Amino acid sequence: MRHVTIKADTAFTKGRIDDRIYGSFVEHMGRVVYTGIYEPSHKTADENGFRGDVLQKVRQMGVTAVRYPGGNFVSNYDWRDGIGPVEKRPRKRDLAWKSIETNEVGLDEFMKWADAAEVAPIYAVNLGTKGIEEALAVLEYCNMETGTYYSDLRAANGHEKPYGIRTWCLGNEMDGDWQIGHKTAEEYGRIAYETGKAMKILDPSIELVACGSSMSTNPTFGDWEQTVLEHCYPCLDYISLHQYYGGQEKGTSEFLAQSLDMERYIETVLNICDYVRVKKKMSHKINICFDEWGVWSMSDVQVQKSVEDAPWQTAPAISEQIYTMEDALLFASMLMNFIKRADRVKIACQSLLTNISSCIMTEKDGGVWVQPVYYPFALMAKYAHGVTLDTRYTGDTYACSTFETVPCVDHVLVYDGQKHEVTVFFVNRMEESAEATVSLQGMEPEAVLKSIALFHEDKKATNQKEHDCVTPVELENVSCSGNEISVELVPLSFQMVQIRLK
Incomplete structure (x- = not known):
């Protein structure tokens, strides 16, 4: 059995957790929207065509915010195609996913769904094929009182009151050459600044997110952030990061160690933000909006169609990953990273909400089920509120090809x-049990309120066929003595322990 000790003190905190780190992402891609959140013919559909069974799972998952409408999709999207009478909306060819977009769901429908799902909307503007004028138009449509063209158009479409969307993304993954309208850092920095400046003149209450790197391995990573921030810093509130991890074939220990790359990624970008802040003599800090993240698990996929296999279809079933218990462990550690850096990571969007790299899977005209990754998200969204405690870890570690020292047990404490x-919250990265002792300095445990773990004897187990194959269970594996709690962690497990203090 492995042994680790974790020390924490309420006098030493990292930051207060922003509930928006429990966000998700809805893009017009594959079956995320159509037959995902929206299916008017479904037996559970509401008056707006949204699947009631999916809405229930979203609420139970604890999602607080949702980014829309993309993603790569937004970089060739005209938001005006998705408003007004549905029967008059154009069918368009979406270049990002080589699909036919019917525009049956657009901005107004999404806002109805966001209201039903009880989530805060995060809206992305097109800085690929569009620019300042279009961004101002959609901002006026969403946030301005009636009396001008686009605000009156919103009212004419049945929405008298402004939506009041707070958070706006200035494009998507503009560092990637796969993006329609891809730009250099200089080109993007200039258009993002001019767009953001104009948007804040129109509505000073909004907060803006600029595109950071689309992955930690992108060749422009680092240089991109510095250049963009030197152009945009005065009008920005956040810089975005995106990251997906695969590589299950390299073995479990190597696969699970990738969360350390994410920690380094976050730390590096924060250092760049603070360097540019000092260089430009700015007073405000720029924080991180990690608005796309997840595990990319194509090796485990049953439905392996890509956009090339099914071009120019409407809502094709593409890239529908099936997650394993093993995937859920890396997923949990990734989300725990945002809690660890609660001082500077304020928004995060798990990608995507339904059917593609998703927590929630739907069957057309059928049922809904959740993947193993759903449960760590739901447990943290429900129980991880307050401040993150600064901790010290001692105990067993292991080495892999990318990191010399990987803690056998990942952890984060919330007060x-x-x-x-x-x-x-723990992730036992090892294929053997681990005993974790948590020393709570200046605190005395009174009772164990919850001890919930997610594990399975087969690390490749999924919920695809047996929808309850991988589900959380309550355990009696926690003991208290003085100011210490001891937990015997199951091999390859995620666990949450909630303690009431005296």
Whole structure:
């Protein structure tokens, strides 16, 4: 059995957790929208055509914010195609996913769905094929009181009151040459700044997100952030990061160690932000909006169609990953990274909500089920609120090709002063049990409120055929003595322990 010790003290905190780190992402890609969140003919559909069974799972998952409408899709999208009478909307060829977009769902429909799902909308503007004028138009449509052209158009479409969308993304993955309208850092920095400047003149209450790197391995990573920030810093509130990890074939220990790359990625970008802040003599800090993240698990996919296999179809079933128990462990560690850096990571969007790299899977005209990755998200979204405690880890580690020192047990501690509770989240990266001792300095545990774990004897187990194959269970594996709690962690497991303090 492995042994680790974790020390924490409420006097030493990292930051207060912003609930928006429990966000997700809806893009017009594959079956994310059509037969994902929207299917008017479905037996559970509401008056707006949204699947009630999916809405229920979204609420239970604890999603707080959703980014829309893309993603690569947004870089060749005209938002005006998706408003007004549905029967008059144009059918268009979406170049990002080589699909036919019917525009049956657009901005107004998404806002109805966001209201039903009880999530805050995050809207991305097109800086690929569009620019300042279009961004101002959609901002006026969404956020301005009636009396001018686009705000009156919103009212004419049945929405008298402004939507008041707070957070706006200035394009998507503009560093990637796969993007329609891809730009150099200089080109993007200039258009993003001029667009953001104009948007904040129109509505000073909004917050803006500029495109950072689309992956930590992109050759322009680092240089891209510095150049973009030197142009945009005055009008920005956040810089975005995107990251997906695969590589299951390299072995479990190597696969799970990738969350350390994510930690380094976040730290590097924050250092660049702070360097540019000092260089430009700015007073405000720019934080991180990690608005696309997830595990890319194509090796485990049953439906392996890509856009090239099914070009120019409407809502084709493409890239529908099936997640394993093993995938859920890396997924959990990735989400835990945002909690660890709660001081600077304020928004995060798990990608995507339904059917593609998703927590929630749907069957057309059929049922809905959730993947193993759903559960770590739901548990953290429900229980990880308050401040993140700074901790010190001692104990067993292992080495892999990319990192010399990988903790055998990943962890994060959250303190809720109002409820007088501490909640600990663990990922046991090892294929053997681990005993974790948590020393709570200045605190004394009174009772174990919850001890919930996610594990399976087969690390490749999925929920595809047996939808309840990988689900959380309550365990009695926690003991308290003085100011210490001891937890015996199951091999390759995610666990949450909630403690009431005296």
